Amino acid sequence: MGRGKVELKRIENKINRQVTFAKRRNGLLKKAYELSILCDAEVALIIFSNRGKLFEFCSSSSMMKTLEKYHHCNYASLEANQSNTQDNYHEYLKLKAKVELLQRSQRNLLGEDLGPLSIKDLGHLEHQVESSLTQIRSTKTQSMMNQLAELQQKELALVDANNLLKMKLEERTAATIPQQPALGFFQPVGVNSTTSQLGFHHVGSGEINAEVSSAHNINGFIPGWML
The missing domain is CATH 1.20.5 (Single alpha-helices involved in coiled-coils or other helix-helix interfaces)
Structure with a gap:
C-alpha cells in the first residue's frame, strides 16, 4: 500500500512534532545542497525551530x-x-x-x-475670440461657396437632361404625325376655269348695285336675298 496523503496542519503531539521537524529539516537541507550542486545556484537557507534554535545552510563561503x-x-x-x-x-x-x-x-x-482675469488677460481673451470668429466665418463662407458650386453643377446637369428629354419628345412626336401629301400630285382648281365651265360669269359690284336699284324701282322693296 502507498503512503497516504498527509494533512497539512499543526501536529498536536509534541514528540511527533519534534520528530517530523527533524526529518523534514534534514530533507530540506539536503534538497538545498543538491540544488546548489546540480544547478550551480547560490542557495542560503535559514531555519528557526519553535524553541528558537537556528539551522542554516549556505552554498557560498x-x-x-x-x-x-x-x-x-x-x-x-x-x-x-x-x-x-x-x-x-x-x-x-x-x-x-x-x-x-x-x-x-x-x-x-x-x-x-x-x-x-486682469485687463491684459481680458484683452488676450478678446483677441482670441475675434480670431476664432474670423476663422469660423471664413470656414462657413467657404462651405457655402462649395455648396453653391455643387448646386450650380446639379442645375446644369438638370438643364442638359431636360433638353435631351425635350429633343426625344419632339422626335417621337414628329414620328407619330402622318406626313401630308405633296402638292405636286394635285392641280388647284382655278376660279375662272371652273366658273366658265359651269356657265357662271364674274359679277362686279357695279352690276349688283344696278340690279338692286332696278328691283327696288320695280317692286318698291328689296328682296330678302339681296339684304
Whole structure:
C-alpha cells in the first residue's frame, strides 16, 4: 500500500512534532545542497525551530555576503518601485494642472469666471475670440461657396437632361404625325376655269348695285336675298 496523503496542519503531539521537524529539516537541507550542486545556484537557507534554535545552510563561503546580496537586490527593487511611483505621481500632478487650465480657459471662452482675469488677460481673451470668429466665418463662407458650386453643377446637369428629354419628345412626336401629301400630285382648281365651265360669269359690284336699284324701282322693296 502507498503512503497516504498527509494533512497539512499543526501536529498536536509534541514528540511527533519534534520528530517530523527533524526529518523534514534534514530533507530540506539536503534538497538545498543538491540544488546548489546540480544547478550551480547560490542557495542560503535559514531555519528557526519553535524553541528558537537556528539551522542554516549556505552554498557560498559566507552567509553574510549572500544576505548582503539579498538586501541589495531587494531594496534596489523597492527603491525602483518607489521612484516609479513618485514619477507617476508627478506626471499625474502635471496632467491634473493641464486639465484644470484647459477647463478654466474653456469657461473663460464661454464668458464665465472672468472676474479673476486682469485687463491684459481680458484683452488676450478678446483677441482670441475675434480670431476664432474670423476663422469660423471664413470656414462657413467657404462651405457655402462649395455648396453653391455643387448646386450650380446639379442645375446644369438638370438643364442638359431636360433638353435631351425635350429633343426625344419632339422626335417621337414628329414620328407619330402622318406626313401630308405633296402638292405636286394635285392641280388647284382655278376660279375662272371652273366658273366658265359651269356657265357662271364674274359679277362686279357695279352690276349688283344696278340690279338692286332696278328691283327696288320695280317692286318698291328689296328682296330678302339681296339684304
